[in-house]
Amino acid sequence: MDTPETPTYRTGALAVITTFFIIIFSTVLTPMYLFNPKPSGHGNDYTVQKLGDAARGRRIYVREGCFYCHTQFTRLQDRGYGPLVREGDYVYETPHQLGTARTGPDLTNEGGRMSAQWQKAHLVNPRAVKSGSIMPSFSYLPDRDMNDLVAYIQTLGNKRGTENFVEAPAEYTVSTESGRHLFDRKHVDTNASASANAGRGIFTQNCAVCHGLEGWGNGPNAITLEKKPANFSRPFYKQYPDEFWYYRLSEGVAGTRMPRFNEILTEEQRWYLVAYLKTLQKDQEVVINNVDQLNKVDEIKLPVLSNQQYEPHTPEGGGQL
């Protein structure tokens, strides 16, 4: 070993060691000191708060490996998945469940989006309540585990106020130039009942065929659609800001038969429609579980649907939860 060339290797080995430690220092240790987000108030504090059995539900979420297919962070481009997350939202999340693949939807703000009964039915038999789902059935979970897991899911996005759950894309808000122009041109008072009255006629002509005369999602066309039209009596829609309604009307809903009304209606008509749609929400969702409750335009032969087929996930629809 005592050859003139030995020092070369020694230098090399020293260089490897130094490089490695510099990298560890800069990308592993430094963040631990420089990056200490304060709690944002939107994360779940499992240690302080008594969230019932949600903490146990989180352990079941980890045990069943949910994070291999579901992420827990929203991005700028994820429309309809709630507000962007901030660094302080994660201070109590250990081990982190950010996830890397979205074979299923993002769950950052899942809490409260669906009823607990729906979540449980979805865990037992995903395809019964969502036809396109490829989620495995977790029917093997004992009832207690299942309930805790649902309790955990219902806390996700906890306290991120539902009033700002949905945000229209930037081009529909005043933060961008096109959005400012849109609001400059707008002269309809969307909170006035006169505007809502004007919107009612537009609704009847363009929307009622699917959404029903009262907006309960029970228009005659509804039974032909795989993806059912929205039921505007759901209290969920109370949180929609004007520009989000306007965005949905203008660009439609991707993946459904909801058309892009910017091709059909003028801007003024769409604003009148927004004013009308804002009046349809009720404190309790009107559940349509009977074919007789469908609006019939004329005497047509409708195939007889069982409740099970129509709204399988509600107790009224016969779903055993």
Added chain:
Amino acid sequence: MLTLLRDKFLSERPGSASRNFLLSALWWSLLGMGAGLVGAAEFAMPDMMKNVPQLSFPHMRMWHVNAVAIGWLSMGYVGSMFHMVPTLCKTKLYSERLGNFTMWVWNIVMVGALCTLVNGNTEGREYAELGAVLDGLVVVGLLSVAGNLYATMLTRKVQKLYVSLWYFLGSLFWFPLVYIIGQRTFVSLPGLNDAIVGWFYGHNILGMWFTTVGVGMMYYLIPRLTQAPLYSHGLSMLGFWGIALFYAPTGTHHILQSPVPEWLKAIAVISSIFLLVPVLTVLTNFFMTMKGKWGLVVTDLPLRFAVTSSIFYLITCVQGPFQATRWVNWYLHFSQWVVGHAHLALLGTFSFILTASFYYIIPRITGREYYSLGMIRAHYWLKTLGFILMMVSLTTAGLIQAAGWAFGMPVDQWSLQIRPYWFFRELSGVMILGGQCIFAWNTYKTLYGPRSLTTPAPAAKAKQEVKA
């Protein structure tokens, strides 16, 4: 009696540690790839496995990843290094007994992993799922491998260290550290800090272990099998230092769109792009070494595996830096494209190079020629075609998914669109697992079948040492 048992289970026979590691790797590869196939089938037929928690997709996935990464690839790597390091040092392995002890530790880890992971006993950290006891055993295994090989290196009979040794010994220095840092078993870091350390580890199990040892094996096998001197030693050193320097800080590109600090993301993106430099130097070196020798892949089957591996390495390493840039990541992240990329690296590149080294080493340490060349060909074609089918279907599915996210389509809409690709992926899994089963059967017949008297063992052929 005790001595007998000790000699049986902790054999001192030269080459036994290498052989035992390789055979264990082959065994775990069958279980790991089988789990991957079950998982793939559950994508295509979601209601196939109902009410069996051990077979539900997330548990299959945990076991699949750990079995192929820690069982198949890592054990195979250690087995290969136990043969290659002594050969390059022209000496014997420092301690076969310690090597066999490590082999038992590692196998116990794998049995423990199988029992815990399929029941969901996980730490919930991707790629670091194993529990505290198993983590400790893996560290014991890694440290004893490192100690054994460093001691072998110190007793070497040649003065110069070939580039493969740089790669092997470098990996054995930094990977135990990366592993210990990455487990976070006894620390509880707040959410995003946990993610930062987690992805430092998650990416470096690839960058500082699978890549560096795998490239070292390519450096060993390609010149040996082609009997051509390595094109350039200067270039090989540049590649080594480039990987050592740029690979470690890239982990954050896995969470590029999460609220971790921007400076950390910038370091990760820049180092990821810089990785093109070592990758291209390494591959230039291989392809220039192959110059004039490409025809050998027709007859030399280990070489064929090695060359296929280096071509897949080129593809995966060109994909990688682009995926790590923000604008491509914006579109492709979260989709099956990434799954395809991961399989391109671990299955396409590193599993192929390990297979090449397997077919190269087994005849040399056991003195038996492979039972059937036809089976090796079948293995090659099943694995290659199966893998290409997997890659194409996952990439296509990923592009559809990415478009779904970019245009705000509901998940249950695009998930119907990609159903055909789940079936293709499952079919590819059948092909790959079939190839692996042929491989295992062929190895079994080679080692335990009647010894062929007509063909001389390759050790007797005494291939000329090709080392400039």
